[in-house]
Amino acid sequence: MFNKDRWKEILEVLTSNWFRTLLTAFGVFWGIFILIVLLAAGKGLENGIKQDFGDIATNTMFMWTRRTTKPFEGLPKDRRFNFKIGDVTAIKDNVSHLRFVSPRNQLGGFGGNNNVVRGLNTGAYNVYGDYPEIINQDPMTVTSGRFINHNDIREKRKVAVIGLGVKNELYAKGEKVLGTYIKIQGVNFLVIGTYKKNSSNGNEEGQKEIFVPFTAFSQAFNMGETVGWMAITAQDGYSISVLKNQIIDLMKANHKVHPEDSRAVGHFDLYEQYRRVESLFSGIRWIAIIVGTFVLLSGIIGVSNIMLIVVKERTKEIGIRRALGESPWSIKKQILMESIFLTLISGMTGIIFGALTIYGINALLDSVGPVDMFMNPSVSVNVVAGALSVLMFAGLLAGFLPANSAIKVRPIEALRTE
Amino acid sequence: MIEIKDLHKSYRMGSNSLHVLKGINFSVEDGELVAIMGSSGSGKSTLLNILGMLDGADSGEYNLDGVPIKDLNETKAAQYRNKFLGFIFQSFNLINYKTAAENVALPLYYQKVGRKERQDKSIAYLEKVGLKNWAHHLPSELSGGQKQRVAIARALAAEPKVLLADEPTGALDSKTSYEVMDLIQKINDEGNTILVVTHEPDIAEMCKRIVHLKDGVIVEDKKVEQVRAEQYV
Numbered sequence: 001m002f003n004k005d006r007w008k009e010i011l012e013v014l015t016s017n018w019f020r021t022l023l024t025a026f027g028v029f030w031g032i033f034i035l036i037v038l039l040a041a042g043k044g045l046e047n048g049i050k051q052d053f054g055d056i057a058t059n060t061m062f063m064w065t066r067r068t069t070k071p072f073e074g075l076p077k078d079r080r081f082n083f084k085i086g087d088v089t090a091i092k093d094n095v096s097h098l099r100f101v102s103p104r105n106q107l108g109g110f111g112g113n114n115n116v117v118r119g120l121n122t123g124a125y126n127v128y129g130d131y132p133e134i135i136n137q138d139p140m141t142v143t144s145g146r147f148i149n150h151n152d153i154r155e156k157r158k159v160a161v162i163g164l165g166v167k168n169e170l171y172a173k174g175e176k177v178l179g180t181y182i183k184i185q186g187v188n189f190l191v192i193g194t195y196k197k198n199s200s201n202g203n204e205e206g207q208k209e210i211f212v213p214f215t216a217f218s219q220a221f222n223m224g225e226t227v228g229w230m231a232i233t234a235q236d237g238y239s240i241s242v243l244k245n246q247i248i249d250l251m252k253a254n255h256k257v258h259p260e261d262s263r264a265v266g267h268f269d270l271y272e273q274y275r276r277v278e279s280l281f282s283g284i285r286w287i288a289i290i291v292g293t294f295v296l297l298s299g300i301i302g303v304s305n306i307m308l309i310v311v312k313e314r315t316k317e318i319g320i321r322r323a324l325g326e327s328p329w330s331i332k333k334q335i336l337m338e339s340i341f342l343t344l345i346s347g348m349t350g351i352i353f354g355a356l357t358i359y360g361i362n363a364l365l366d367s368v369g370p371v372d373m374f375m376n377p378s379v380s381v382n383v384v385a386g387a388l389s390v391l392m393f394a395g396l397l398a399g400f401l402p403a404n405s406a407i408k409v410r411p412i413e414a415l416r417t418e
Numbered sequence: 419m420i421e422i423k424d425l426h427k428s429y430r431m432g433s434n435s436l437h438v439l440k441g442i443n444f445s446v447e448d449g450e451l452v453a454i455m456g457s458s459g460s461g462k463s464t465l466l467n468i469l470g471m472l473d474g475a476d477s478g479e480y481n482l483d484g485v486p487i488k489d490l491n492e493t494k495a496a497q498y499r500n501k502f503l504g505f506i507f508q509s510f511n512l513i514n515y516k517t518a519a520e521n522v523a524l525p526l527y528y529q530k531v532g533r534k535e536r537q538d539k540s541i542a543y544l545e546k547v548g549l550k551n552w553a554h555h556l557p558s559e560l561s562g563g564q565k566q567r568v569a570i571a572r573a574l575a576a577e578p579k580v581l582l583a584d585e586p587t588g589a590l591d592s593k594t595s596y597e598v599m600d601l602i603q604k605i606n607d608e609g610n611t612i613l614v615v616t617h618e619p620d621i622a623e624m625c626k627r628i629v630h631l632k633d634g635v636i637v638e639d640k641k642v643e644q645v646r647a648e649q650y651v
Contacts, residue, residue: 005527012515320511323472325500325528325576328492407492412472415511 010338013310024306025346027299028394032347032387035292036354036379042284044361044377049277051375057100057137057233058274061240063247063267064229065255072258081255081264083227090254091230095246097238100137103227105129105217107185116210117183118170125166127184127210129217129228137231138197145178145193152213158220160189164196165207184210187220240271293390300343300394307339307402318406319414328407335406339399340392347391351384419580419611420446420469425478427464438464440634442478446580446613451606451644453622454615456631463584465631466615470503470582471495483579500528504573508585510565512557518544518568519553525576543571547601563594570601574610581605581612587621593650599624600647620645 014021068079088103107127108115114122128134132148143164152159160182162170171177181188189212197206218224232247234240248265251257257264311318318331358377365371427439438461446452456462467473468480471487480487482502490498504525505511512521522540531539544553547567549560557565566586573581583602587595599621606612606626614625622628623645630638 004533016515316511317513320513321524321528322492322496323470323499323505323511324525324572325496327496327528330528410472412467415472415507 006334006337009334010341013314013338014342020306021342024302025342025349027302028296028343028346028391029299029350029353031292031296031299032350032391033354033357034295035288035387036351036383037357038288038292039285039379039383040354040358040361040377042281042288043379044374045284046281047377048371048373048375049281052373057139058271059099059236059238059240060137060231060233060270061244061247061267062229062231062270063244063251063265066263066266068257068261068264070258070261070264072261073256075256081257083230083251083255084225085227086225087227087251087254088230091232091247091250094250095243097235097243098232099235100133100231100233102131102134102137102231103214103229104134104231105214105221105223105226105228107217107221115185116166116170118180121170123166123169123208125163125208125210126205127212127217129214129221129223130211131214134211134231137233140195140197143194143196145191147193147195148211148213153215156215156219157213158187158189158216159192159212160184161193161195161211162191163207163209164194166210167194169208182210184212185221189216241269241275244269296390296394299346300398303339303343303395304398304401307335307399308405310338311335311402311406314406315409315414315417319409319411319417322411323415331407332403335403336396336399339402340395343391343395343398344388347387347394351387354379419448419450419483420444420613421479421481422469423479425465425468425480426476427461427468427473428476438634439468439475442634442636444629444636444639446611448611449606449609451603451612451626452614453625453628454613454631455617455619455622455628457617459633460631461634462615462631466582466584466613469580469613470505471499496528500525500576502579504576504578504581506566506569506573506581506583506586508588510557510562510569510589512565512568512572514557517554517556518549518560518571521557521568522572522575525572529576539575540571543575544568546574547571561594562590563597566590566594566598567601570598570605574605579611581610583612583614585616586614587616587618595621596647596650600651603644603647 065081065083068075068077068081071077083103085103088101091101092098105128108125114124115127116123116125130148131153132150135147142161145161147161148159151157162177162182167177170182171180177191177194180191182191183189189210195211218226232240232244234243244267248267249259251265252259252261255264321331322328358379361377365375422442422444425439425442426437428435428437430436442465454462454465464473468475471490474490482498485498485502487498512518513524516524519537519540522543523536526536526539541550541553544550547570549564549567549571552560552564557568560568586602587598590598595618602612602614603624614621616622623642624647625642626644627641628638629636
């Protein structure tokens, strides 16, 4: 394999017709280049979309109540009902493998009226009554002060953590925020912290939220035992999509809802959405692989073709070598190695150019700032290693036919060809 | 050295078969210089191909230096050719992208001789045929006679038992032909066994024995007084 004479010969043969060798190499080069760039583009799209999910615990569902659509146990249809704080305990007690069960209440909403006042400034924000665990389900970075804790919950402290968007609108630049009061629907809350959300789609709305302790919220806004909705996260390794039916059935039983009333308990399964996106990307990945492989295949057929021509041209030479005593296997090996060498070199050039292209795109993205739904295109080392072994195999395959045809001709006939 | 008994060979041409060799009996001693003569179609090339293990016989025996040559697969045949035989062709058959020295070293490469030794040997054999100064020239830079001398050096390099020359002077003018024959005679003088296929009587006269083939049989086999080529050079 590492025989100097053999390598010298391979180079001699491949360089004897530069232009042809380059054209052939280009086929393989192009194939692997397309494969790498397609895979990287798919990955970039995937990274971009997943960025929009941010760090939100994807194994999460949201659940709320609606009107019943079926009469049950003497209760009429179209009945309104609400989750109660007791439901949270019921779910925790009856359904295992849940990580967080967070009851939530909410004021305001999209396009709502101004509900928060500070001095002369007013604004319309979503105000949430929450437990401290919410920070794990809807991740945010506390930029100053602290987040809500269980003492706040227990003592029903009227404290608030406000988003950067809220801060920018209600406070002058450089003004002290912590320790000041904001008035939410006429009730004063002490600002104890500010936060910033990581996920990019929360850029506008997500930064304009106010979090207050659940218990203080209930008391201040007369919610009683009512729970507006819940955010429930399953433990790692357990799918919320599987557990959610148990939870919903439990809620139906507790609230005397007909078991077949599928509309009374509304929910949104984030995991299912996430999985849908995941499968979309695995689809994109497969398309990239298939398209790239076919382009690569046509390159390999080109190599095989050119090797056949080379063998044909060298028929007489091969005849001479065999008359001088070269074994058929040695000739076969020579042609296979030429083919593998050509494929590998052009393939590696393709990989290098693909990598450079990806690098260039990344540099461009960095310089112009984030682009919607596209981020950090890349291919893994595994893919590159896989591509190299595919090339190795492809070179072998491409050389196989020509190598066989080289030794199929009997030396005596090969010697006669001109 | 060579012993052939009742050798038959026929070729299939569509539905008819062409009987080319019809029972050849023939033996060559060590150190002989034999000319095989005959008109075209007499079977002399076929005979040489069978002797050269480039083609197989249909029936009959062939012993080369005591080794029976039969039922060879390609790998075995290549090995035997490399070990036992040196070929000299009418059209030289040098590999055109390799220098003279590399061409001469080729059979040694197939014998897995080391690189350095190969180079030394090929230069030595080129010196023997008087082409030491041309060692690093490509065949395209050599004249016909020089090419044939490189081919002879190549045939000698593997130190074979027998040299087989198929019309070695067929593509050369008469002066160069005599130079080549002079070289062949000198190699024979050193004790090498050489078979020369030719249809030129003057070339045949320069051998020590002439075998005439006609229609696939030997019609004449005589020892002759060798004409030295030296005098024409």
